[in-house]
Amino acid sequence: MTLFTRIIFILVMSLWAYPLTGWAITDPLNAQVRFSLPESVETVGQAFVYFLAPSQYHITTLPPASPKAKEGLRATLPFPLPIQKVLTVKEALLAVTPEAWVLVIDRENKLISLTPSQPQQGQE
Amino acid sequence: MTHVWWWLFIMGWLTMGCSHTPTFADPIHSITDHPRIRYESLVSSEPVVDSCPPLAPTDPVAQAPTNAEPDVLVSEATAARPLPFTKPFFVAFQKEEWHIPPDHANWSAVLQQLDPLGHYLVVGYSHDGGEQEQAILAQRRAEYIASLMHQAGFPLNQIHRMASWSPQRETFAPPLGAQIFSLGPEATEIRLGVADTFEPPS
Numbered sequence: 001m002t003l004f005t006r007i008i009f010i011l012v013m014s015l016w017a018y019p020l021t022g023w024a025i026t027d028p029l030n031a032q033v034r035f036s037l038p039e040s041v042e043t044v045g046q047a048f049v050y051f052l053a054p055s056q057y058h059i060t061t062l063p064p065a066s067p068k069a070k071e072g073l074r075a076t077l078p079f080p081l082p083i084q085k086v087l088t089v090k091e092a093l094l095a096v097t098p099e100a101w102v103l104v105i106d107r108e109n110k111l112i113s114l115t116p117s118q119p120q121q122g123q124e
Numbered sequence: 125m126t127h128v129w130w131w132l133f134i135m136g137w138l139t140m141g142c143s144h145t146p147t148f149a150d151p152i153h154s155i156t157d158h159p160r161i162r163y164e165s166l167v168s169s170e171p172v173v174d175s176c177p178p179l180a181p182t183d184p185v186a187q188a189p190t191n192a193e194p195d196v197l198v199s200e201a202t203a204a205r206p207l208p209f210t211k212p213f214f215v216a217f218q219k220e221e222w223h224i225p226p227d228h229a230n231w232s233a234v235l236q237q238l239d240p241l242g243h244y245l246v247v248g249y250s251h252d253g254g255e256q257e258q259a260i261l262a263q264r265r266a267e268y269i270a271s272l273m274h275q276a277g278f279p280l281n282q283i284h285r286m287a288s289w290s291p292q293r294e295t296f297a298p299p300l301g302a303q304i305f306s307l308g309p310e311a312t313e314i315r316l317g318v319a320d321t322f323e324p325p326s
Contacts, residue, residue, distance in 0.1 A: 005129045012136050045241065049277065058281060061241050065166050070241060094160060106166035113166055 027107065028055035029090040035082045037096075045073030047096040048112065051089050057110045065104065065113035072101045072114035212247075212303040213237065215269055219300060220255055222248075222264035234304065235276055243282045243307040246270050250289040252299040262287035265302045273304075 033051065041047050048059050061069040078098045087095065090105075097103055097114065104113045213234040217224060224231055238244065248266030250258035266285040273283050284307070293299050 008129070008133055012133065012140070016136075016140055046277075049279070058279060059241065060166050062166075064168050070239075073241060090161070094158065097160065099160075101160075103161045104166060105161060105163050107163060108165065109167045111166040115162070117160065 028057065029093075029105070030088050031055070032086055032088055033092055035085050035087050035092055035095065037077075037081070042076060043073065044075045044077060044096055044098065044101075044114070047077060048073065048093060051092050051096075052112065055089060055110075057112050060106075060111045060113050065111075066115035068116050069113045072098070072116070075101070212305045214298065215302045215304070217265055217301050219252065220261070222261055222268050224268075231272065235273075238273070238278070238304070239306075240277055241282075243284070244273070244278070245284045245286060245305040245307055246273070246302060247286045247288055247305065248302045249287075249297050250300055251292070251294050251297050253292055255300065258289035258291070259287065261300075262289040265300075269302045269304065 031054075037047060037050060041050055045059065052059065059073065061073070066072075075098055077096055082092075082095050090103075093103055093112070100117055101114045102117045104115050106112070215224065215231055215234060246266045246269045248262040248264065248269070250262040250265070252258075255261055263285075266287050270280070270283045270285050274280050288297050
C-alpha cells in the first residue's frame with residue numbers, strides 16, 4: 001500500500017467516523033422524543049416524571065429549590081400541548097410547564113425543579 | 125493495481141454520502157438562553173469553615189493572651205433541639221407473611237397520605253419471637269412496601285429501606301409489619317417506633 005493510498009484510507013475512515021461523534025448526546029435533556037402522554041398523566045409533576053424517566057434527571061423540591069416548587073408540580077397541564085411533535089426532552093418539559101413557572105435545571109447534579117416566574121411580593 | 129484503489133475510494137465516498145445524513149449536519153439544538161429556563165445548582169452547599177467553632181460562648185476578658193496554659197472551659201453545652209416527630213405510617217402484616225394485597229384497605233389509606241415527591245424510609249420489622257427467619261422477613265417486608273410504593277409512582281431513589289429484627293419483642297418497634305417514615309429536607313436522624321403503641325404484653 002503506497003503512502004498516497006494510506007492517506008486516502010485514513011481520510012475516508014475519518015470522514016466516516018465524524019458523524020458518529022457528532023451524534024453523541026452529552027445531555028439527556030437534548031434527546032429527542034415524540035410528545036405523547038398517557039391518559040393517566042394529569043399534573044405537571046407526573047408529566048415531568050414521565051419525560052425524565054429515561055434520563056438520569058430527578059425532580060427536587062428540597063431547598064435550595066423554590067418552596068413553591070411543589071405547587072407548580074401539582075398544577076394541571078397547560079393547554080394546548082404539542083401532541084405528536086418531535087421535541088427535545090427540555091422542550092417537552094417546557095411545553096408542560098405553565099407560563100407562570102420557570103424550569104430550573106441543575107445539570108451538574110442532574111436535578112430539575114420549578115420556580116415562579118415572578119417572585120411574589122413579600123418573598124425574598 | 126492503482127485503479128482498484130481509486131474505485132474503492134470512489135465507492136466508499138458514494139456509500140458514505142448515501143448512508144449518512146450530511147457529514148457536517150447541524151448538531152442537536154439545545155436551548156441555553158430560553159427565558160423560562162434557569163440553570164443553577166439545586167444542591168445546598170455547605171458553608172466553608174476554616175476552623176472549629178467554639179463549643180461555648182467565650183468571655184472576651186478570659187481570652188486575653190497569656191502565657192499560661194489555657195484553662196478548659198466548662199460550661200453548659202448548647203442544648204440539642206428536639207426533632208419534630210412525625211408519626212410514621214404503619215402497614216400491618218400477618219405472621220410469617222411479607223405480602224399484602226395491593227388493594228388492601230390499610231395500604232390504600234396509607235398510600236393516599238404519601239406525597240409522591242417526598243423521601244421516605246421504609247422499615248420492616250420482625251420482633252415476634254414466634255416468627256422464623258426474622259432477618260429475611262423484616263428485609264422482605266421493607267422491600268415489598270418499597271416495591272408497592274414504586275409501582276404507585278414513587279421514584280426508587282426517594283424510598284430508603286431498613287430492616288429491624290430481634291428474637292424478642294421490643295418496646296421501640298412493632299412486633300411485625302412495616303413503618304413508613306417521612307424524611308424531612310434536613311433529616312439526619314429518625315426516631316423509631318412509638319413506645320406507647322407497641323408496649324409488649326407483660
